[in-house]
Amino acid sequence: MDLDADLLNVTDPGRRFDAMAELRRNDPVHRMDGTDGPLYLASRAAVADALPNIDCFGGAVGAADVHPDLQSLNGVSEPRHGRIRRIVNGMIAPHKAGEVRPFLEALCSERLDAIDSMGSDPVEAMGQFIDHVPSSAICWLSGWDAKDAIQLYRWTVEICEKAMNMKPGNSGTIADMVPAFGDYVEERVSARVALEASKWPDDGMTRLLTTEIEGERLSPTAVKTQLLFLLGAGSETSRDMMGLLLYHLASDPELYARVRADRALIPKATLEALRLCSPTQFMVRRCTKATEVDGHPVAKGESIYIGLASANRDEAHWSDPTRFDLDRPNAADHLAFGDGPHVCPGTFLVRLETRIACNALFDRYERIERAEDGPFEPLRTPMFYGPATLPLRFFRA
Numbered sequence: 001m002d003l004d005a006d007l008l009n010v011t012d013p014g015r016r017f018d019a020m021a022e023l024r025r026n027d028p029v030h031r032m033d034g035t036d037g038p039l040y041l042a043s044r045a046a047v048a049d050a051l052p053n054i055d056c057f058g059g060a061v062g063a064a065d066v067h068p069d070l071q072s073l074n075g076v077s078e079p080r081h082g083r084i085r086r087i088v089n090g091m092i093a094p095h096k097a098g099e100v101r102p103f104l105e106a107l108c109s110e111r112l113d114a115i116d117s118m119g120s121d122p123v124e125a126m127g128q129f130i131d132h133v134p135s136s137a138i139c140w141l142s143g144w145d146a147k148d149a150i151q152l153y154r155w156t157v158e159i160c161e162k163a164m165n166m167k168p169g170n171s172g173t174i175a176d177m178v179p180a181f182g183d184y185v186e187e188r189v190s191a192r193v194a195l196e197a198s199k200w201p202d203d204g205m206t207r208l209l210t211t212e213i214e215g216e217r218l219s220p221t222a223v224k225t226q227l228l229f230l231l232g233a234g235s236e237t238s239r240d241m242m243g244l245l246l247y248h249l250a251s252d253p254e255l256y257a258r259v260r261a262d263r264a265l266i267p268k269a270t271l272e273a274l275r276l277c278s279p280t281q282f283m284v285r286r287c288t289k290a291t292e293v294d295g296h297p298v299a300k301g302e303s304i305y306i307g308l309a310s311a312n313r314d315e316a317h318w319s320d321p322t323r324f325d326l327d328r329p330n331a332a333d334h335l336a337f338g339d340g341p342h343v344c345p346g347t348f349l350v351r352l353e354t355r356i357a358c359n360a361l362f363d364r365y366e367r368i369e370r371a372e373d374g375p376f377e378p379l380r381t382p383m384f385y386g387p388a389t390l391p392l393r394f395f396r397a
């Protein structure tokens with residue numbers, strides 16, 4: 001078994017999960033590539049220690065050499081990070097993100113109408129339903145036409161693939177990686193700036209341009225950077241987790257019936273899907289101050305893999321960790337959103353999206369079934385995990 005190759009296996013997530021389990025048993029803080037590669041943290045304890053330690057692991061790969069206006073939130077150092085995070089929260093924190101609810105309810109209903117119009121044949125549920133939800137939500141919150149959401153989602157997929165090949169010190173920005181995506185956002189930010197300020201609508205784009213925190217205000221270029229990042233951070237991850245939840249609901253009629261009958265269980269099902277899926281399988285952070293982990297020295301500038309998916313299946317913390325267990329008492333301990341000052345600020349939005357999508361599904365269908373046996377077809381990337389496609393049959397109540 002080539003553990004290092006398996007940890008980053010692109011086509012077979014089963015090999016990734018097996019390699020993580022092997023590390024948890026024998027080498028929970030693992031030096032990759034023999035003796036001089038980056039560390040891979042596999043135990044929940046090591047991951048939970050590293051995530052909030054932004055003093056030592058506060059950098060993002062690729063963020064070091066670019067102009068501050070081109071650094072997406074995850075790559076900004078304190079104290080500026082805290083200020084920009086508060087500006088971004090003006091768009092995605094609960095008091096503002098909650099406004100997307102009626103739009104999302106209508107969107108889910110529209111997508112399910114489209115599915116019903118396809119007759120009784122199996123329907124590819126990711127493309128027809130789930131893929132639309134997170135990217136449309138961010139589009140709507142930004143103030144853009146939600147009809148563009150699927151194109152925007154496709155661009156984020158392209159970026160995820162390219163980002164996997166980035167090396168420390170690489171100064172490529174999101175806009176460099178997919179210029180059409182950069183142009184799309186640039187056009188909208190420029191059009192807003194060109195408009196007389198009194199005519200700016202109250203949407204996410206305006207809030208990013210106008211919010212000032214402790215003297216910090218984002219330039220139009222910095223607004224474009226954060227919007228591009230938000231679309232990437234919030235689309236792939238959310239659709240992956242919702243896809244995994246849908247896979248379990250479709251695979252287990254009792255689970256479907258139980259959550260359908262008691263909608264208060266949707267948040268528990270969401271937690272368990274987050275734990276088991278870990279849509280971001282690992283974080284790659286850059287070491288900003290020389291330190292050591294479990295006796296292994298880590299030099300300034302080195303990358304470190306923080307294994308969220310491995311932590312979320314650590315046998316030392318979870319019983320029967322590979323099982324989807326709606327009654328798991330400690331499901332909320334998952335680290336799928338990271339932890340510490342960089343913990344995901346999109347958690348409210350994800351939960352809202354999932355609740356709306358599940359309610360739409362349960363209201364309309366008595367049961368759903370998988371149209372294919374065996375595991376789902378996974379995404380072909382080591383960094384994200386979820387169904388690429390999910391053919392389902394839908395049975396109306």
Ligand code: HEM
Pocket residue numbers: 051073074075085088092134138229230231233234235237238239241278279280283308336337338339340341342343344345346347349350
């Ligand atoms: C299931 C869905 C999601 C998962 C699993 C997820 C996961 C994560 C993870 C692991 C991090 C890094 C945390 C750390 O470094 O400790 C992160 C950061 C981030 N996420 Fe999410 N995320 C999700 C959805 C979203 C959504 C919907 C948005 C917004 C629209 C979003 C915006 C962000 C941002 C802006 C950051 C950077 C935060 C910072 O560095 O301060 N995420 N997310």
